[in-house]
Amino acid sequence: MKIIIEDILTVTMNAKRDIGRFSLCIENGTIERVSKKHIETKRGDYIIEGKGKVAIPGLINGHIHCDVTLARGLGDGLSLYQQDHDSFVSKKGWFSDELDREARHISRILQYIEAVKGGTSFICDVPFWHYGDELVQPLKEVGLSGAVVLDYRKNFLTKERINKEEYLKTVMYLKDNGIMPVVEAPAEEDFSEDLLVQLSRWAQEFDTLLHLHLAETQWRIKIIREKFNTTSVRYLKDIGVLTNRIIGSHGVYIDDEEIAMIKDAGAGIVNCPTAEMKIADGIAPVAKFMQNDLKLGLGTDGALWNDSSDMFSEIKTLLLAQRVQNGASSFNAESALHAATLGGAEAFGLERELGSIERGKRASIVIIDCLKPHLIPFYHGTQSNILQLVTSCVHAQDVDTVIVDGKLVVEKGKLRTVDEQSLLHKAQELGEKKFFHLK
Numbered sequence: 111m112k113i114i115i116e117d118i119l120t121v122t123m124n125a126k127r128d129i130g131r132f133s134l135c136i137e138n139g140t141i142e143r144v145s146k147k148h149i150e151t152k153r154g155d156y157i158i159e160g161k162g163k164v165a166i167p168g169l170i171n172g173h174i175h176c177d178v179t180l181a182r183g184l185g186d187g188l189s190l191y192q193q194d195h196d197s198f199v200s201k202k203g204w205f206s207d208e209l210d211r212e213a214r215h216i217s218r219i220l221q222y223i224e225a226v227k228g229g230t231s232f233i234c235d236v237p238f239w240h241y242g243d244e245l246v247q248p249l250k251e252v253g254l255s256g257a258v259v260l261d262y263r264k265n266f267l268t269k270e271r272i273n274k275e276e277y278l279k280t281v282m283y284l285k286d287n288g289i290m291p292v293v294e295a296p297a298e299e300d301f302s303e304d305l306l307v308q309l310s311r312w313a314q315e316f317d318t319l320l321h322l323h324l325a326e327t328q329w330r331i332k333i334i335r336e337k338f339n340t341t342s343v344r345y346l347k348d349i350g351v352l353t354n355r356i357i358g359s360h361g362v363y364i365d366d367e368e369i370a371m372i373k374d375a376g377a378g379i380v381n382c383p384t385a386e387m388k389i390a391d392g393i394a395p396v397a398k399f400m401q402n403d404l405k406l407g408l409g410t411d412g413a414l415w416n417d418s419s420d421m422f423s424e425i426k427t428l429l430l431a432q433r434v435q436n437g438a439s440s441f442n443a444e445s446a447l448h449a450a451t452l453g454g455a456e457a458f459g460l461e462r463e464l465g466s467i468e469r470g471k472r473a474s475i476v477i478i479d480c481l482k483p484h485l486i487p488f489y490h491g492t493q494s495n496i497l498q499l500v501t502s503c504v505h506a507q508d509v510d511t512v513i514v515d516g517k518l519v520v521e522k523g524k525l526r527t528v529d530e531q532s533l534l535h536k537a538q539e540l541g542e543k544k545f546f547h548l549k
């Protein structure tokens with residue numbers, strides 16, 4: 111079946127940054143045509159009327175921990191250090207009794223539903239626990255594409271390691287199912303040369319990326335200073351693991367020289383501004399990342415650090431945080447949307463496949479219903495407000511249609527893949543049961 115989207119105002123995010131009215135043809139999971147002319151339709155084609163709507167590339171949520179979604183709202187008002195070291199959260203062992211296997215499974219499905227309904231087509235899930243082959247089914251069931259970051263530990267609390275054979279089995283299983291495996295490296299408090307070099311070799315051997323929480327907080331920066339008398343990025347460079355396989359989340363405390371090192375290495379950063387403000391990490395030098403042409407993605411982080419996975423809200427937060435920090439002209443709407451689309455694709459090495467609406471790319475497209483009071487008027491002529499609309503006015507709930515790799519996953523705001531209502535009831539019942547009486 112072909113999907114034809116007729117005469118729709120499209121933000122392509124292609125190299126020329128074309129915005130205009132186009133008709134789009136999708137076939138076999140791919141964008142077959144992006145045409146200024148009318149595209150002939152045949153019986154059996156699925157046709158979407160573009161009137162009153164705007165199309166953008168599927169959003170890429172480059173950093174989120176989906177297995178803790180049922181703990182949404184807990185641990186609020188605490189910094190990451192407090193959460194990790196001396197609080198209700200750390201005393202409860204990151205809710206390890208409450209977030210049992212079933213609760214983590216439901217957490218992941220719930221998060222995927224929230225994400226895709228809000229326009230995310232590619233998600234990078236960073237689970238805290240190891241699941242082996244359980245990782246694939248929820249993503250497939252909901253209809254999202256994405257990457258899964260695999261911890262080198264079975265359990266992040268006990269720090270029990272996984273052996274290489276077992277790890278490789280999961281890597282291959284993900285690859286066989288079209289999900290990108292990513293090797294997890296520790297954050298600064300667990301930095302050691304041996305471990306980082308070993309994991310970097312694994313990433314090379316398995317031909318994938320190496321993810322780590324990078325320069326997120328001042329207490330972690332202090333640890334590196336005290337232990338190694340240097341900074342995070344310099345340390346990675348010194349031990350030879352700062353390569354184009356590195357994808358660092360957050361990147362709040364990175365100086366100009368380190369930005370140049372990241373650029374030289376071809377590494378990527380995924381910034382999560384809402385989480386970084388909520389837990390008072392700080393504001394990352396994202397405007398400088400853009401000026402220096404780093405591979406820059408955007409993520410929401412998990413429910414404990416953001417409370418939602420609305421990528422439109424994240425785009426707006428990025429924009430506002432940079433302007434507060436650096437001035438009103440320091441960061442524009444196009445840059446913010448870039449981080450959520452093509453920039454994210456670049457960070458994952460997928461820029462030839464995802465991140466823009468162009469012929470030959472995987473058909474991951476989001477259609478926004480603009481006939482809403484908060485989105486009127488929208489126009490694109492000698493003056494255009496489309497980028498401002500998309501980055502500052504649209505909410506997740508305005509998403510009308512989501513196409514992931516050519517498959518219609520959300521249609522007229524409704525999820526086509528799983529029984530959302532039954533999952534919501536189950537998640538509510540379980541979440542309430544687990545956390546309502548929690549002391």
Ligand SMILES: [Zn+2]
Binds near residue numbers: 175236412
């Ligand atoms: Zn994280």
